[in-house]
């Protein structure tokens with residue numbers, strides 16, 4: 001365990017929360033999911049608590065039956081760009097669906113976010129629900145196309161981010177030399193779904209490349225995560241089930257000659273925390289009372305701060321997660337976790353007390369990838 005990095009924390013900025021009723025709470029702005037002031041407030045709260053990154057999960061196809069948050073929420077890279085100007089250290093992550101956009105656009109958006117934020121950008125590149133095909137002029141494609149597209153997408157993204165070598169730009173006014181053209185590389189990728197020549201018109205990231213994640217549960221997801229990404233967002237109903245997926249991804253990393261220590265396994269929970277168990281139960285019941293027709297599952301991380309801190313530590317130490325993503329069920333879910341649980345984790349040496357670097361890769365304790373020639 002000597003190489004074990006500290007626990008990482010992510011705050012999922014989920015506006016109105018992950019249920020149908022949180023928006024009715026008196027302290028929740030009813031437009032929270034598209035309210036810039038609310039997002040900035042949550043981001044600054046997480047940064048003050050030294051969270052490693054912000055996260056925004058996404059949806060590509062909605063209808064009136066979705067949770068209120070999904071019905072009116074910001075697009076990820078747009079809101080993360082705005083937040084980057086109101087924060088200094090915390091990482092920024094948007095989710096994009098590789099089935100519903102072009103890799104050239106995403107490479108450019110995310111590397112722009114990386115430049116704007118001075119090395120804090122990341123992207124969660126998921127296949128998404130096949131229902132979204134109809135919104136993106138891709139009604140001729142099916143679920144069976146999604147992972148092959150995802151593979152091509154990842155290869156192009158990584159390739160485009162290595163368009164320029166680190167020292168490609170000379171920018172010497174006296175000599176009138178802007179670029180060393182020998183250090184600019186085209187991609188010339190030809191796939192079944194995407195065809196991209198490159199080069200991309202942005203210099204290399206200070207963190208090598210923006211951090212790349214994906215999310216899923218299948219064997220194909222694990223193969224893609226272990227081949228291409230820096231981290232994987234997984235889910236399990238229990239700690240044991242989560243550990244099984246985590247270990248599945250780690251085993252594949254090892255087979256491919258990668259170090260699991262250089263990879264971030266992420267799982268999300270919606271903690272409801274109180275000073276005491278009774279206080280947490282009261283918060284949960286308050287949510288239920290807003291609309292008795294809408295039940296909310298009892299959170300897995302639930303109860304007094306001591307109890308929840310012990311759960312977090314156990315999940316982390318047993319390898320079920322490297323990073324906990326905190327989502328909100330209760331409008332004070334993030335604040336309560338920060339005020340009550342984080343100090344306990346810090347006191348036990350599980351979570352850091354200060355940022356030790358500037359880039360997201362430094363926060364995550366994962367290496368800066370060396371430039372790799374493409375094309």
Ligand SMILES: Cc1cc2nc3c(=O)[nH]c(=O)nc-3n(C[C@H](O)[C@H](O)[C@H](O)COP(=O)(O)O)c2cc1C
Pocket residue numbers: 056057058059060095097126127128129130215216217218219220221233234235
């Ligand atoms: C933990 C987790 C998080 C996910 N987050 C998103 C998301 O934010 N947006 C989205 O469209 N799909 C999301 N998905 C769905 C995946 O993109 C994918 O469509 C689904 O998991 C099916 O693929 P699989 O069989 O490999 O799991 C998520 C899936 C998992 C397991």
